[in-house]
Amino acid sequence: MAYEYDRQNVFAKILRGEIPCTKRMETEHSFVFEDIAPKAPVHLLVIPKGPYVCFDHFAEAASDEEISDFVRTVGRAAVEAGVAPGGVGNGYRMISNAGPDGVQEVPHLHVHIIGGRRLGAMTAPGKN
Numbered sequence: 052m053a054y055e056y057d058r059q060n061v062f063a064k065i066l067r068g069e070i071p072c073t074k075r076m077e078t079e080h081s082f083v084f085e086d087i088a089p090k091a092p093v094h095l096l097v098i099p100k101g102p103y104v105c106f107d108h109f110a111e112a113a114s115d116e117e118i119s120d121f122v123r124t125v126g127r128a129a130v131e132a133g134v135a136p137g138g139v140g141n142g143y144r145m146i147s148n149a150g151p152d153g154v155q156e157v158p159h160l161h162v163h164i165i166g167g168r169r170l171g172a173m174t175a176p177g178k179n
């Protein structure tokens with residue numbers, strides 16, 4: 052698998068502090084901030100600090116420590132955003148777009164956490 056990471060992508064700039072964001076959480080290996088164009092009352096982005104393009108790249112190349120930190124941070128972000136159904140929340144959706152067919156705009160792995168309202172169909176209608 053060959054991935055080339057673009058160090059000038061917008062999330063790399065956020066991680067370097069070159070452009071602002073609304074930060075929600077930070078751990079040793081992960082970072083959480085608000086999506087600039089929210090699709091629902093809660094719309095967070097969870098990213099690893101390391102240079103990974105998308106989920107399969109991360110799964111193959113990241114350390115176990117980075118992976119466990121990232122997975123736990125996704126869960127904690129949902130809990131702290133108040134959408135985790137095991138707590139006070141009413142549920143959420145996690146999405147991680149990859150590549151052209153996944154309509155990934157920013158080539159740095161990110162998981163969207165979207166909630167705070169009843170979400171619609173999982174994907175837009177289209178041809179199979």
Ligand code: AMP
Pocket residue numbers: 061070072085086087088089096147148154155156157158
């Ligand atoms: P994706 O299509 O999964 O790559 O989604 C990229 C997401 O990044 C979109 O939901 C954008 O609204 C969001 N986004 C782009 N630029 C910024 C930024 N500067 N700060 C926060 N979110 C951003």
